[in-house]
Amino acid sequence: MMDMLPKLGAEDTAVIGVNLPVLTARLRHLQDAFPEGVQHSIAIKTNxxxxxxxxxxxxxxxxxxxxxxxxxxxxxxxxxxxxxxxxxxxxxxxxxxxxxxxxxxxxxxxxxxxxxxxxxxxxxxxxxxxxxxxxxxxxxxxxxxxxxxxxxxxxxxxxxxxxxxxxxxxxxxxxxxxxxxxxxxxxxxxxxxxxxxxxxxxxxxxxxxxxxxxxxxxxxxxxxxxxxxxxxxxxxxxxxxxxxxxxxxxxGQWVHAEGGFAITSIEYVLSPNKVFIHLGADFFMRDAYTSSRSFPMSVWNGDATQLKGEDRAYDIAGPLCFAGDYLGHGVVLPKGIQEGHYLFIDHTGANTYALWSRHCSRTLPATWAWNGNSMVKWSNRSTIGF
Ligand SMILES: Cc1ncc(COP(=O)(O)O)c(C=O)c1O
CATH class of the missing domain: 3.20.20.10 (Alanine racemase)
Structure with a gap:
């Protein structure tokens, strides 16, 4: 899924992703769990x-x-x-x-x-x-x-x-x-x-x-x-x-949560352990204002290799001018995170894009879908409501 990194422009500081194989498996599981003939109408508000x-x-x-x-x-x-x-x-x-x-x-x-x-x-x-x-x-x-x-x-x-x-x-x-x-x-x-x-x-x-x-x-x-x-x-x-x-x-969320992911570039790593990324309370609005879900995270180099090594606890700060704009505190990730790396955040498919906030008027990132072989662009980044 990181093979789309080379396709990003300088202004693509983050990407919203859909994992179609995962989503499809969940849809099949839902169908199989229920008797035949049940009509499943998926909640639009979730994504x-x-x-x-x-x-x-x-x-x-x-x-x-x-x-x-x-x-x-x-x-x-x-x-x-x-x-x-x-x-x-x-x-x-x-x-x-x-x-x-x-x-x-x-x-x-x-x-x-x-x-x-x-x-x-x-x-x-x-x-x-x-x-x-x-x-x-x-x-x-x-x-x-x-x-x-x-x-x-x-x-x-x-x-x-x-x-x-x-x-x-x-x-x-x-x-x-x-x-x-x-x-x-x-x-x-x-x-x-x-x-x-x-x-x-x-x-x-x-x-x-x-x-x-x-x-x-x-x-x-x-x-x-x-x-x-x-x-x-x-x-x-x-x-x-x-x-x-x-x-x-x-x-809604049972279907979507694990079928989505997000990638953001890492902009600053401030001593001793504060990482600034490009998705915050705009994308993770529900998490910032209620309680944060624990999303699986990993760190990647620009050449799509994963950063591995000794663990360290980081505070992950979003880009908004709002004191509560943290994706997590004490998040354990490999030592050595630096500008130019990417944070991959998994299971972000539910109630994220759907709740995009215009606080600080930042651009809604492009959405890409992983079809199991390649990444296909679903929509361009856009400013909303202007
Ligand atoms: C009427 C109704 N149906 C379905 C849903 C989807 O709920 P969930 O995402 O918990 O499955 C909601 C969520 O708010 C709802 O209000």
């Missing part, structure tokens, strides 16, 4: 690069859109409306008119009030997002199922959900319990409750609920051993056994 969306669609995957802009991006990437899920919590009447003619698109309402905004011209599939009010161990900031969450209709007014699902042209129910769920047993309870509600609606109005969208929410993991994703797939198989519901998922 919205237009070429990435085209790649996911070319592999037969659907897309989950959190805004009308993301719906338009999904369509531009060639995704069929029937494989798009539209989950914005603040859909305007204007946006609803725009998507109304798209056949088969799953549109999940965030509240029962939203149901009144759809008229008989709506050609999509209407779903109700339910807040399962469970605590799966998701970090506080990403726990969308708290009692006071702004997402979905709280399950403790189940009778009203059932009543609305019967009275309105609702054909789907949806939960997304939160990102980085730790306790799958609690999620099992949420899935069972989702099925119970759907079964209750269908006992009154046969076959009314056809789709159950169970969201995303698994943290990334390596595929070396029996995976949590496989365990989750088995759980889904058990909970929805002997039912005819079409199951939809919306995974």
């Amino acid at each position: 919205p690069h237009p070429k990435m969306l085209e790649f996911l669609v070319s592999q037969g995957f659907g897309l989950e859109a959190a805004s009308i802009e993301e719906v338009r991006m999904a369509l531009a990437a060639g995704c069929s409306p029937a494989q798009i899920v539209f989950d914005s919590p603040v859909k305007t009447r204007h946006e609803i008119r725009e998507i109304s003619s798209l056949p088969g698109m799953l549109v999940n309402v965030n509240s029962l009030d939203e149901l009144d905004r759809y008229d008989s011209g709506f050609k999509g599939i209407l779903g109700i997002r339910i807040n399962p009010q469970v605590h799966t161990g998701a970090p506080n900031l990403f726990d969308v199922s708290k009692n006071e969450s702004k997402f979905g209709v709280p399950i403790d007014i189940k009778e009203q959900i059932i009543d609305a699902a019967i009275r309105y042209p609702v054909q789907a129910l949806h939960i997304h319990s939160g990102s980085q769920m730790k306790d799958l047993n609690i999620q099992r309870g949420a899935l069972k409750e989702l099925r119970r509600i759907a079964d209750t609606v269908n006992s009154v109005s046969p076959r009314k609920i056809k789709i159950l969208d169970i969201g995303g929410g698994l943290p990334t993991e390596s595929l070396d051993e029996f995976t949590r994703m496989e365990a989750y797939g088995q759980m889904v198989r058990e909970v929805f056994r002997d039912s005819e519901y079409l199951i939809v998922t919306e995974f």
